[in-house]
Amino acid sequence: MANxxxxxxxxxxxxxxxxxxxxxxxxxxxxxxxxxIDLKEVRIVSDDHPAIVTAxxxxxxxxxxxxxxxxxxxxxxxxxxxxxxxxxxxxxxVRDDAREILKAHYAKTGFDLNAARLRMAxxxxxxxxxxxxVSMAPGFxxxxxxxMAGVPQVFQAMVASVLPTLTxxxxxxxxxxxxxxxxxxIAETLAQLxxxxxxxxxxxYPFQKDGAFGANIVVxxxxxxxxxxxxxxxxxxxxx
Amino acid sequence: MANxxxxxxxxxxxxxxxxxxxxxxxxxxxxxxxxxIDLKEVRIVSDDHPAIVTAxxxxxxxxxxxxxxxxxxxxxxxxxxxxxxxxxxxxxxVRDDAREILKAHYAKTGFDLNAARLRMAxxxxxxxxxxxxVSMAPGFxxxxxxxMAGVPQVFQAMVASVLPTLTxxxxxxxxxxxxxxxxxxIAETLAQLxxxxxxxxxxxYPFQKDGAFGANIVVxxxxxxxxxxxxxxxxxxxxx
Numbered sequence: 001m002a003n004x005x006x007x008x009x010x011x012x013x014x015x016x017x018x019x020x021x022x023x024x025x026x027x028x029x030x031x032x033x034x035x036x037i038d039l040k041e042v043r044i045v046s047d048d049h050p051a052i053v054t055a056x057x058x059x060x061x062x063x064x065x066x067x068x069x070x071x072x073x074x075x076x077x078x079x080x081x082x083x084x085x086x087x088x089x090x091x092x093x094v095r096d097d098a099r100e101i102l103k104a105h106y107a108k109t110g111f112d113l114n115a116a117r118l119r120m121a122x123x124x125x126x127x128x129x130x131x132x133x134v135s136m137a138p139g140f141x142x143x144x145x146x147x148m149a150g151v152p153q154v155f156q157a158m159v160a161s162v163l164p165t166l167t168x169x170x171x172x173x174x175x176x177x178x179x180x181x182x183x184x185x186i187a188e189t190l191a192q193l194x195x196x197x198x199x200x201x202x203x204x205y206p207f208q209k210d211g212a213f214g215a216n217i218v219v220x221x222x223x224x225x226x227x228x229x230x231x232x233x234x235x236x237x238x239x240x
Numbered sequence: 241m242a243n244x245x246x247x248x249x250x251x252x253x254x255x256x257x258x259x260x261x262x263x264x265x266x267x268x269x270x271x272x273x274x275x276x277i278d279l280k281e282v283r284i285v286s287d288d289h290p291a292i293v294t295a296x297x298x299x300x301x302x303x304x305x306x307x308x309x310x311x312x313x314x315x316x317x318x319x320x321x322x323x324x325x326x327x328x329x330x331x332x333x334v335r336d337d338a339r340e341i342l343k344a345h346y347a348k349t350g351f352d353l354n355a356a357r358l359r360m361a362x363x364x365x366x367x368x369x370x371x372x373x374v375s376m377a378p379g380f381x382x383x384x385x386x387x388m389a390g391v392p393q394v395f396q397a398m399v400a401s402v403l404p405t406l407t408x409x410x411x412x413x414x415x416x417x418x419x420x421x422x423x424x425x426i427a428e429t430l431a432q433l434x435x436x437x438x439x440x441x442x443x444x445y446p447f448q449k450d451g452a453f454g455a456n457i458v459v460x461x462x463x464x465x466x467x468x469x470x471x472x473x474x475x476x477x478x479x480x
Contacts, residue, residue, distance in 0.1 A: 013443055016279045017412065018269030019458060020445065025284075029258030039256045041291070042284040044265075047443075051281070074424045075444040076431035116427030135448075151446060172257060184314045187356030191316035203253055203287070204315040205260065206391060208375075218259060 003038045003169030003222070007059040010044040011052055011070040011080050012150060024069045024155045031159055036168035036222070037065065047071060052083035060087070060145050065166060067159075070150030072139065074116040080147060081140075085124035088142050095123040098138055105136040131161045170222030175231045179238060180214035189237050190217065197230045199223075243278045243409030243462070247299040250284040251292055251310040251320050252390060264309045264395045271399055276408035276462070277305065287311060292323035300327070300385055305406060307399075310390030312379065314356040320387060321380075325364035328382050335363040338378055345376040371401045410462030415471045419478060420454035429477045430457065437470045439463075 008028055014020040025042055032039045040063060045051040052071075059066045071080030085092035098121035106113045120137040123129065130139035130146065132154055139148040139158045148158040179186060183206045194202040200221035207214060219230045248268055254260040265282055272279045280303060285291040292311075299306045311320030325332035338361035346353040360377040363369065370379035370386065372394055379388040379398045388398040419426060423446045434442040440461035447454060459470045 013441060013460075014445055014458065015266075016269055016282070017414070017460065018266060018271075018273050018279075019414070021266045026255075026258060026261045029256055031258075033258050039258075040286060040288075042256070042282075044282040046280060048280075073444070073446060075427045076434050077443050111422060111424065114424060114428075116431075117424035119427075151448070153448065174257070174259070182351060184351065184354060184357035184360075187315045187359075188354075191356075194316050201253060203317050204313070205254055206313060208391070208393065218254065220253075220257065 003036050003172075004064040004167060005040045006032055006037050006065045006067065007041045007043070007063040008039065009052075009055050009059055009066060009068045010042065010150075011047065011068060012044070013046045013077075015044055016046050023152045024150065027152070027156060028067055028069075028159060031163060033172045035163055035166070036171045037166065038169075038172070047077050047079060049079060049083055049086075052080065053087045056084055056087040056145060060143060064144060066145045067162075068145065068147050069155050072120065072137070072147060072149055074119050074137075078119065081122050081124065084142060084145060084147055088124065088126075088145075090124035090126055090142065092122055092124045094118055094121045098123050098129060101129075101136055101138060130158050133157050133161075172220055172222060173224050173227050174218055174220040175227050177217045177219075177231060177234060177238075177240070178214065179217065179240065180212055181238075182213060183215050186215065186217070186238060189234070193230060193234055193237070196233075197221075197226065200226060200230055202230070243276050243412075244304040244407060245280045246272055246277045246305045246307065247281045247283070247303040248279065249292075249295050249299055249306060249308045250282065250390075251287060251308060252284070253286045253317075255284055256286050263392045264390065267392070267396060268307060268309075268399060271403060273412045275403055275406070276411045277406065278409075278412075287317050287319060289319060289323055289326075292320065293327045296324055296327040296385060300383060304384060306385040307402075308385065308387050309395050312360065312377070312387060312389055314359050314377075318359065321362050321364065324382060324385060324387055328364060328366075328385075330364035330366055330382065332362055332364045334358055334361045338363050338369060341369075341376055341378060370398050373397050373401075412460055412462060413464050413467050414458055414460040415467050417457045417459075417471060417474060417478075417480070418454065419457065419480065420452055421478075422453060423455050426455065426457070426478060429474070433470060433474055433477070436473075437461075437466065440466060440470055442470070 127140040127142040203218045205216045367380040367382040443458045445456045
C-alpha cells in the first residue's frame, strides 16, 4: 500500500529575499521519511494574504497532510492564522484555551499579556491546539493542515507533538553506493536496474570533489531485502 | 514601478526525502534580490513527470521569470528537459548545437559520448542554450523559463550567464536593527512604522540565544533614504 502523502508550506519574505536560509524543510523531510510519510511537494510563499490562502487550499486538497511554518507570532507581519482560517472558511478570534496558556506563561515570566501577544491566541473555530513546550504560544491543526512556528526550535518541538498523531506507512529505507565514475558511464546500468526493480526508486547524484568526479547512487524503498538485493546487484554490474 | 517577479522550481527526490539540503534556492534568492527581481514563490517537487509539467505551467503563467534547478543530467531520473518541452508543447530531441558542445568536450577529456551522455543534448525546439562553463552540458531557456542544473557549482555558473540578460528593477536594500526585547513588546511600534512607511516592508524575526531573546527587525525597500529614515525613527521610537 502506498504511504500517506504530505506537503509543506513555508511562509516568509525573509527566505525569499535570501536573508535567511530555511532550515525547517530539511528537518521535516527527514522526520517524515523516518515516519513513512512521503513529502511530495514544498512551496515557499511571501507574507501575502492571497498567496497563502491559495497555496493552503491547493496543498490541502492534493495531499493527505499539510504542514506550514512561519507567521504565527505577535507582530503585524504574522498573518498565517487569519489566512488559514479564511482558507477553511472558519471564524477566527482570540480563543479562551489559547489565552489561558499565554496568560499563565506571561504571569510566570513577568511580561505583560498585551494586545500584540494576545494575537497569538487567535485560533480558528474548530482547530485543535498544538503544544509548544519552548515558548508556549500554540500552533493549531485544522482539517488536514498543521500550522506551526517558523523559529526552528519551536518548529521542531511542534513536529514532535504532531507526528505521533499521524498514521505513517513503512519508513523509507535507503542505501547509497558512492562511485568514482562519470554519470554518463553508469547511466545505462542504472536505467536497467531501475526498470528491473520498479518497486524501488533509484537516484543518481553527481559530485565533483578535489578534481575527481563521481556520483552517489541512492536506492530507496520500504523493503530492506529488496534494497539490499538491488545494491548487491548494482555492485556486481558495475564490477566494484 | 514594481520590480519584475520570479519563481523557482526545484526538482529532486533527494531534497524531499531529506537526503540533501537544497543550496540553490538560497543562492538564487540572494542574487535576484541584488538584481532587483522579486522572488515571489518557490516550489519543490519530486522527479515526477506530471508534477513537473503542472508546476512549470502554473509558475510560468503567474510570474515574469521562472528558474528551474535539477534533473538535466544523463541518467534515467533526469526528466526535466522532456517535462519542460511538454509544458510548452514543444518537440524535443538531440539538437545539433548542444551535441557539438558535448562532442568537443568529451573529445578533449577522452570520455565516450555515449547514448546516456547524448541525452544531455536533448533540447526543446525554439529554446536558447545556457552556457555551462563548469561541465559543458548546457541548460536552456524556453519562453520565460530558464532550465538549469542542480549541482550547485553548475547552477551558480548558469545563473551568472542568465542574470545579465534579464531586466532588473531597483535592487532591494535592507537595514537590520537587532533588539533584545520580546516581540510582543515592540509589536505595536512596528505596526505603526509599517503603516507610516507603507512603501517599505517591515519584518520582525525573533531569536532566542543563550537564554536571551530578541528580534531582528528588517526594513526593506528600493529607496535608501526611505530605509534610513524608517530605521532612524524606529531607533527613536524604541528609545535605543
